[in-house]
Amino acid sequence: MEKESIASIIQKQRELFESNRTKDVKFRLEQLNTLKKVIKKNEAAMYMAVYSDFAKSEFDTFMTELSMVYHEINLALKYLKEWCKPRKVASSLLHFPAKSYIYPEPLGTALVIGAWNYPLQLCLVPAISALAAGNTVILKPGEQSAESSRILAAMINSNFPDDYFHVIEGAADVSSQLLNHRFDKIFFTGSTTVGRIIYKAAAEHLTPVTLELGGKSPAFVFRDANIRLTAKRLVWAKFLNAGQTCVAPDYILVEKSVEGVLLEAIKSEIKRYYKECSLTENYTQIINDRHFERLSKLIDSGDVYCGGTRKAEIRFISPTVMYNVSFDDEVMKEEIFGPVLPVIAFEDIDVAIKAVKDRPKPLSAYVYTNNRKIVKKLIKEVSFGGGAINDSVMHLSNSNLPFGGVGLSGIGSYHGKTGFDTFSHFKSIYRNSFRFEPPLKYPPYTKAKLRLIRFLMR
Template sequence: MHHIVENQRNFFNTNTTKNLQFRLTQLDKLYSVLKNNEQALYDAIYKDFKKSEFDTYTSELALIFHDIKDAKRNIYKWARRKKVRTNLMNFPGKSYIIKEPLGVCLVIGAWNYPYQLSLSPVVAALAAGNTVILKPSELPAHSSKVMATLINKTFDPKILKVVEGGVPETTELLEQDFDKIFFTGSTRVGRIVYEAAAKNLTPVTLELGGKSPAFITKDCNLKITVKRLVWAKFLNAGQTCIAPDYVFVEKAIEQNFMEAIKAEIEKEQFAFENNNYVQIINDKNFERLEKMIVPDKVAYGGSTNAPERYIQPTILHKVTFNDPSMQEEIFGPILPVLSYTTLQEAIERSRQLPKPLSAYIFTGSKKNREEVLQQLSFGGGAVNDAVMHISNPKLPFGGVGHSGIGSYHGKAGFDGFSHKKSILHRATWLELPLKYFPHSASKLKWIKRLMKLQ
């Protein structure tokens, strides 16, 4: 690991990556190797947890391709020196900010979207002019292997290298001195990464998770609300960091909501053979999720099949904060439904939990919308939709508090892998004597006057 990092550092120090055309070449190379090997990517991820070609393209590859195109289209603008105003105290002069790459970066991907959550940060890092070591999650072993095979045979390891492995390999990587670490995963592991980074004062972006709520008010468009909510929750069998984790529905429409959501799930016919559902990633997660299904709280679903790692889309009703499903992030196809009388009550109860990565409000009322957006702290979210905010590269994506540090996507990703170097450029044709010795009451008086004009 040390040898890989040092080779990348030596290459970075040649300043080759600061050339924008060089960066564009690397982005083109990444796009081509993924585009030319789409079928291999589809086959690998299906072997891991039966993810269909449709879902793999729409929720993974399409987003990566868009990130690459977005970076190529905007790289000159994002990298441009930014002029800023120079204050009177520094007259005559000019001021500007230079964006420069951080250096050697480590990207640790997540298992639930093994391509998108590994390669989108890589796109941002390469666009910003860094070298990158990618450590994909070992849980989807076939997906990890295909990324390693394709990338390592295409890229010079001094620029981009995939390192496979589990905890021992990740631990050894974290012992190295990086210029940036980008991690996507659980809050528990995020703490370990953060602690390791702190030893070298390495900046981090942590994309974590949390219990993301969805609030549903009586004045929502119930038909559209349920349609969008069911899609967002059961996409990837609920194994999505920004999936609605639980629902707060207004009591006035509680019964109508329950009937509508059951009907929508029936209509969608989630199943492996319909190519719109996936397996739980492994036995450990299957067993964890199965324990959350309390039989007397099941309003819909609840069936499981351990050998197939299948859990039927499940709705839990009349749930309390003491139930197993409310004790941790679910990360599976189980949706607890709670009710409320006033929206303020629901917001206050949600605030008892750590700040989530996302939150959603389904309402036709501006007052209700603003109540949630202003009072609840969360990473990002949507009004009258769920999950789809991740598809807009103009919106920085990231958490707050326990749900993460920093953000990426589009320009935010480029900035996250860049250092903003501030420069004051002074002219030499004029020099006021005010700051120099000897000090005097008169000089101080003039300095105070000038400060008031700033």
């Protein structure tokens, strides 16, 4: 896309926003209903696009992508009027007879940059939040999932005016062009490396950002856990989307006494659900050759307990478990983002916690145990974006739980009401009356007045 075209669309979106049309709640509800109908109409085409990018089944695509998209739209349609209402807050006696309110208002023109690994969900869910909050939106999908990007552009650009909601496709050069312009909000999902670039560009315009990044998310397994069920849940969470999930368990920290039992249980679960040498409707491809080669090198760098089968011609890597792993190994130096699961044994919980804390704060963390003291200790001592006890990944599906990272794993959060809040400014309004005016704040300033102010401001 030409630079002039990008500038023109941004300007048109800014003009529409300044007209106040998008601030009307009725208008927002109409647009969300239209979007829901458009998605429903194009559902089959979206399944085909995701299959082309990942060889991903319709079931898997609905479960991990469209189900969350529909849920977010339905939630906004149901509660938007309530979310938009001014909220009265308490005032102290010092402010009598005034009253205080908080008014949510949209920020303006938002740029949403999606990610390739869940190309529908990670584009549409933040866009829904932005539209619900009353913003205009430019959406830039991840270019690596090319067919999914194309279907998003086709269905949105043919059903919405470009001054309101528009998809701009392209690679890194297009993102750079977009970032040269001033937006009122930037929402980015992707790697920490690119997140730094986004943050730096946004700083030039003092644009607020939400960064949904990643990191090495640990799963702690203790000897009192139900090992069979733990293995089942970990295998599902790790190998969902062939491990290309930002909140997937990146590695396991298991108590030494149950390491062997857990490894065998994981191996058994993998055999139950996945085929060693071929793609099935339960499994997906690696997104491209570059990531396939990167993951292959990680597998070759250590000891493989099970899996490790690769077929370059279809970008297939079987669910792989690595053992005899240390924090100094190659597989522990970066987020894996693929179907490779390292297992590290520990004997001292404090040593394990320190190893996690010595590294960047993860996006997620998971704890498998029935010991409440251990759960309390880990939640208190380890900083991470969000997580689960005796499960993995499922916290993402509860829209009442804000989703986001901390530190290098992200800035800000979204989903449900939190998504609406992320794309809103909350305007503080102090409303006084002409009926009464206390003399307290006016001269002459006396010790008696000061004592009274101290009392009222306690």
